[in-house]
Amino acid sequence: MHWTFTGGGPHPVGMVTLGERPATRVRHTPRPSSVQLKIVMAVSGALALLYLVAHMIGNLKIFLGADAINTYAAWLRTVGEPALPAETLLWIVRAVLTVAIVAHIVSAVILTRRAHRARPIKYAHRPPVKGSYAARTMRWGGVIIVLFVIYHLLDLTTGTLNPNGVSGDVHANVVADFAPHRWYVTLFYAIAVVAVGFHVRHGLWSGLQTLGRSSAAAQNTLKGVALVVAVALTVGFLSVPFAVLTGLVR
Amino acid sequence: MRLNLRIWRQAGPEDKGRLVAYRVDDADEDMSFLELLDVLNEKLVLDGDEPVAFDHDCREGICGACSMVINGQPHGPQKATTTCQLHLRHFRDGESITIEPFRAAAFPVVKDLVVDRGALDRIVASGGYISAPTGAAPEAHATPVPKANADRAFTAAACIGCGACVAACPNGSASLFVGAKITHLGELPQGQPERSDRVVRMVETHDAEGFGGCTNTGECTVACPKEIPLDVISQLNRDYLHATTGGRRTA
Amino acid sequence: MTMTNYTDFTIGGPVADTAAPAGPVEERWERRRFGVKLVNPANKRKMKIIVVGTGLAGGSAAASLAELGYQVSSFCYQDSPRRAHSIAAQGGINAAKNYRNDGDSVHRLFYDTVKGGDFRSRESNVHRQADISLQIIDQCVAQGVPFAREYGGLLDTRSFGGAQVSRTFYARGQTGQQLLLGAYQALERQIDAGTVTMYPRHEMLDLIMVDGRARGIVARDLVTGETRSHLADAVVLASGGYGNVFYLSTNAKGCNVTASWRAHRRGALFANPCYTQIHPTCIPVSGDHQSKLTLMSESLRNDGRVWVPERAGDTRPPSDIPESERDYFLERQYPAYGNLVPRDIASRAAKNVCDAGRGVGPTGLGVYLDFAEAINRLGRAAVAAKYGNLFQMYQRITGEDPYVVPMRIFPAVHYTMGGLWVDYDLQSTIPGLFVVGEANFSDHGANRLGASALMQGLADGYFVLPNTIGDYLAGAKLHPVDPGADEVRATEHEVANRIETLLSIDGNRTVDSFHRELGHLLWDQCGMERTDAGLRKALDRIPELRREFWSSVKVPGTGAQLNQSLERAGRVADFLELAELMCLDALHRTESCGGHFRAESQTEDGEAARDDEHFSYVGAWEYMGQGEPPVLHKEDLHFEYVTPSQRSYK
């Protein structure tokens, strides 16, 4: 026999039980939903981006001289005093940012795991497709950024890894950091900043798309805006070590 | 023309499957890609082998049945073209071509290049409609629809449900497919009453079927034979946000 | 000429449509609806209906029946109900809305359809369909079908297929797709509600009859190979047309006659099998590998001019042929209508010039459809705006740019007007077996007008069947069928045996090679022009071919798996039986009418000459067993409102 044969319908017909349905796969709905996760990604990413922009602008004060940036750093700690206790603003920003980054990473991890489960088998032959490079490097780029942020905090916030490490003397710390013989620090910094640039280039556009603010007509404009922001951010951040390296800032 | 094919052969869902090499010497550049497989299959049958199973029906780019990944691209290299409408004049004599099934956990392989895309139907069943029981309709001209909305609805409604977007997406997401239906029905006045319910339910089913989440890589729209634009995903997100936060429905 | 066995047939008693009400034509549907017995809502829930097919007819029927409260099981051979071949309809759907104020009315649509069908359809049915056309548009708009609209937001229409009023509603070139998605979504909604059980990738292989009534089907699960019976209180066939008997047609590759043919073998009469429609504007065949033909919308003939070289065997490229050596043969032969003559006339004219050796393209089977004049007159941009997507499709398939080189077109089989005989209630001659859509012998007579198949399918599925099927169910007093009953078992075994036979022949010819040969034969002898001698030749060859098939076909693999060769083998086996009946029907009908052109019956100008005195009837054939002469039952046609006249397009 070549075929399986099972005779007979499920029931005598004429009086049939209601709702006889073929067995479908048992499904459970994963929570949070994929769209909710994306929204968390976008909102938390946007907060991080706002912070980065502010941070970058702050950094540029180094070009106005040691006093300017040191005063600015001190101001960040004293703003609001005496009405508010010292470092209030700083801690609010740190708290919001930490929550955002944690939420961002957690969502990214969940989405990534779901993506791997949804596409367990790779194609034998897959040429690079037209999707952008930035889009494909979000996950690894994100990891590089996180590693860098940890180092960066130990370096310039706590001073632990900084050769100068004098709290409050931002200018000297930075100059010491990017001294030419410490080229590897500068290189790591540069890689991380470029990673941020790529990440923001796709991320900003993607976030806007996620938050439902992109229409067919606006898409190219938005991509342009994301690119401009990403480039500005990259150039702004890179200008500091570059200036130290070339002796423009000393 | 001569073509070297590497085709995914898999006897059934449980089989592991592998790529098998075949050579077709008498291909013709006026042939469609599926006709190339027909020619190969006729040979295989006469040689006592099993022909390559693949889904197809209309062979004019509208039913959405044909589904294969050609050299890593769902529906092959030609833009806005289904496999059945792809012709061999887009390949070089002597070229090697790798043919694989659509890959996604939600599309289990049935045999060779045939996959089960029932998940897409179940997404539609969970909300991709307007409840308009037969006989209950008002006069068609009772509700004018601005041309711009009608046109956008049509553009989105052109989706043929082929699943190439899923096959192309590195996250295995069906967001382009879902977004297309959300946009089609959401642009029309008739679609408003169920708009919030629809998006929440369709997204729920989408996730439950094991499709991944979208990260806006944009590879879906590149692969889509009907060029469904990416902004339908934006529309999907917007409607979802509105439905779950706007108080129109508690998710 | 000797009469062989299979050209024999006997004439049986007349068949009458007893469900059709009398009275003024515009009141008949109203009367019938009032006349039907109703099923109590509580009982509906206990009644099960099988619907085979999910195209416009089946999809709309299954959804509507489920909404009424019946339990529905729906079957299609594709992986999803959304892929039924209705998806491919391009042009549009007719409705007598008269939104243009251009003189349209239900009566005019009725009149045009009866006339277009060359007076071989029933007035009652055609009128009902014209009447329901109004509700169809309302229903589809409510479902969200994105019909084309004008700037004011109201629905746009166009004139189609030579109609003098603008009554065709459309959604770009994808009307069938959009209408089908509407029906599909309604169907999916019922599936989710649990009122419809969907069986995709299932093929009906036989009809189960118990006590003379249709009580179920035997279907094969195309994935697992399991064949099993599904029982019900009534069976609805919505399995589409049989144009694929010609191998090359504009139908989808899977379109088949199996569901209808199996029902025919169980006793349902098959009406007018020879009525087939050939569409004039398709992309010509490019070689032996060709697997199907692609339709190019008829609207192209509004601006394109059809021509061939004047001299036979002229192989110069079209640009080298001067105006004076071109023959714009439609404009020459039909000065009044020119390139816009009806489908059958345009098709036959193209065939004639090709037969005379003046065809163009590599195979000589093609004529030019030239837009040079239109591009000059309107500008390239205007032509692109109208036909851009069609030009693109043409270029994708042929690799030629129609803006520069004239298109090549050739007629192709497109639609089958014949099908299972049904009464006014759409019930076949088997009680409990209903047939809707292209699968029935339809309301189109001998020729279908453009944009009216979609109308018929949706009229049947949404509005007619849900009203009439209750009359049967309410009156039938059905008892539950025991799945172990002899009739059920016997049918299951027949199906199983047939599958086993197909797999065990293990000969040396593929299924497709038989299908191709059958298709060629039919195209030559039972295609655009039919002759006594040709039909007899076909009737000689078909039984031979059938024997060869059953002794030398090769079907690899097993039955316990997805086996596409086996699926095709079963379909071709049924085509091999149907083809014989088609030729016999064509042979017996010695008149020409609509799509059926008998070379012996033409006017002096070469037009189809009807013979109303002898052939004003529906020819409904009864199956008497394989190789046995069938019996012809005639249903006489009466025309009270539209007086039969000879068509003229000069």
Ligand SMILES: Cc1cc2nc3c(=O)[nH]c(=O)nc-3n(C[C@H](O)[C@H](O)[C@H](O)COP(=O)(O)OP(=O)(O)OC[C@H]3O[C@@H](n4cnc5c(N)ncnc54)[C@H](O)[C@@H]3O)c2cc1C
């Ligand atoms: C290219 C093209 C263009 C057209 N354009 C127009 C147009 O512009 N306007 C117009 O009015 N008409 C047009 N027509 C005609 C019209 O589309 C069809 O007549 C109509 O759609 C048929 O609908 P249906 O529901 O009867 O069958 P189909 O849509 O063919 O559906 C048949 C169904 O039956 C199922 N089925 C078949 N056999 C079996 C089986 N053995 N077991 C289980 N299931 C089975 C299939 O799976 C499918 O679901 C066109 C036709 C073609 C081919």
Ligand code: HEM
């Ligand atoms: C493991 C670490 C990380 C991963 C995997 C990751 C991944 C992603 C992804 C996938 C997106 C796109 C979200 C969407 O689809 O809308 C995104 C957006 C974004 N990410 Fe990250 N990210 C990581 C860490 C970071 C860090 C550390 C920062 C900043 C300091 C950051 C800043 C952003 C920004 C600005 C966006 C854009 C969102 C918006 O503008 O609204 N990300 N990230």
Ligand code: SF4
């Ligand atoms: S969105 Fe495009 S690729 Fe995805 S299913 Fe629809 S037509 Fe196919």
Ligand code: FES
């Ligand atoms: S076979 Fe229908 S879209 Fe390709």
